[in-house]
Amino acid sequence: MKYKFIGLFTSLLMVMGCIIPVNAKVNVNTNNLYSEYAYVYDNTGDKVLYDHKGEERMFPASMTKVLTVYSACKRIKDINESVTIDQEDVAHVYEQDASSAGFVAGEKLTYKDLLYGALYPSGADACWALGRLIAGSEKNFVKLMNQDAKALGMKDSHFVTSTGLHDDKHYTTCKDISMLLKAALQNKIFRSIFTGDNYYTTTDKRIRMMNTLTRTRVKAHAAARSELLGAKSGYTSIAGHCLVSLAKVNGHEIITTTAKAFSTKFGVARFSAGCAVLDHNVLVGNVKDQTKNVKIMKKNELVNTIKIRFGEITSYKIKTSRDVSLLLDKNFAGEIKVSFKGKNVLQAPVNKGDVLGKIIVSSDGQTLYSETVKADRTILFAYKTLFIYVLKRVLVVLAILIVLAILLRIRKHKRKKRYQKYRERRKGA
Structure with a gap:
């Protein structure tokens, strides 16, 4: 495959931001899915790979706990801090028919136990304890959750x-849940829990907690593909079976979110709670079979040197700030062109955050990847540089004038000599 770099403009002084995703179609027969809603997102390439009703409202059930744990991780200073389970944390588990992590009133454990207890066995007791300890009550904690959701751009979500x-007023979309997991995975504590294996609590009881994929394999006899690294499930009779997962496919992290799956869709239930995992197996499998990883640019690759006028620096080397790779159709064999649309000369001052242009990766006129380039620092105006700039031009003008003066003098001298010769010839005549 041939790669052309035409006018590529980026540098260590700039950050790649405001990524514009371009949908790459992954073919899926929706009729073969248990789930009514499905959304597949390439977290590495920032592209939507598959979208079936991904922006329509649905009930997330216990997928909500991804936000619960994310909001808690942001606010807990020490996950190994010792805390105590209160009676109010466990009082309503059975009457509300909620899942439980098995904690009891008066039990001493750690925040880490509560975080795992919320994500792995999906314990309502763990969630209520986190809310009480962090915000004073679940009601106050849910306010923080909604604030976090809004900050992440989850525009069509509300949590009760x-x-x-x-609750009819507790809703979200598959797209919003995918955005949530994308952000949550940037938190090291959350990522380690979400992609972790079995966990044993620090209490004397040593409760064993299985992650979602292990629990589904053991209890629902539905094994996940090896590409799946972690997941969080959810279920109510109205929401159906829901699942959000992270997978590694062809070198890219893939986030898949599905909702409202019912195991009886195709007749007698065979896999019960495992039907959502089976859908993820299909979706992730299609991504693997239908795409390939194409590397476009390497990190720190030198591409150009840009001139800066009247700045504190006169030039700098342009290097790519990170690796860029794309998942493309498996049979793709076209030519890829990387180009920059924007300024190729900067004049100081340049302010941090100034939009300088766009980097575009395209093939046959179709944009595969596009991102806005912004300056990541301020480049100050330098009077010394301006003085040197003006001085150089003054010197050039003076040099030209001197040369002209010399030429005029030479010309005058020649004319004088010709005139003298002319007079000498006249005298001789």
Whole structure:
């Protein structure tokens, strides 16, 4: 494959931001899915790979706990800090038919136990304890959750509880849940829990907690593909079976979110709670079979040197700030062109955050990847540089004038000599 770099403009002084995703179609027979809603997102390439009703409202059930744990991780200073389970944390588990992590009133454990207890066995008791300890009550904690959701750009989501127990005003979309997991995975504590294996609590009881994929394999006899690294499930009779997962496919992280799956869709239930995992197996499998990883640019690759006028620096080397790779159709064999649309000369001052242009990766006129380039620092105006600039031009003008003066003098001298010769010839005549 031939790669052309035409006018590529980026540098260590700039950050790649405001990524514009371009949908790459992954073919899926929707009729073969248990789930009514499905959304597949390439977290590495920032592209939507598959979208079936991904922006329509649905009930997330216990997928809500991804936000619960994310909001808690942001606010807990020490996950190994010792805390105590209160009676109010466990009082309503059975009457609300909620999942439980098995904690009891008066039990001493750690925040880490509560975080795992919320994500792995999907314990409502763990969620209620986190809400009480962090915000004073679940009601106050849910306010923080909604604030976090809004900050992440989850535009069509509203949460009423930290557990996901059904409420008509508790809703989201598959796209919003995918955005949530994308952000949550940037938190090291959350990522380690979400992609972790079995966990044993620090209490004397040593409760064993299985992650979602292990629990589904053991209890629902539905094994996940090896590409799946972690997941969080959810279920209510109205929401159906829901699942959000992270997978590694062809070198890219893939986030898949599905909702409202019912195991009886195709007749007698065979896999019960495992039907959502089976859908993720299909979706992730299609991504693997239908795409390939194409590397476009390497990190720190030198591409150009840009001139700066009247700045504190006169030039700098342009290097790519990160690796860029794309998932493309498996049979793709076209030519890829990387180009820059924007300024190729900067004049100081340049302010941090100034938009300088766009980097575009395209093939046959179709944009595969596009991102806005912004300056990541301020480049100050330098009077010394301006003085040197003006001085150089003054010297050039003076040099030209001197040369002209010399030429005029030479010309005058020649004319004088010709005139003298002319007079000498006249005298001789």
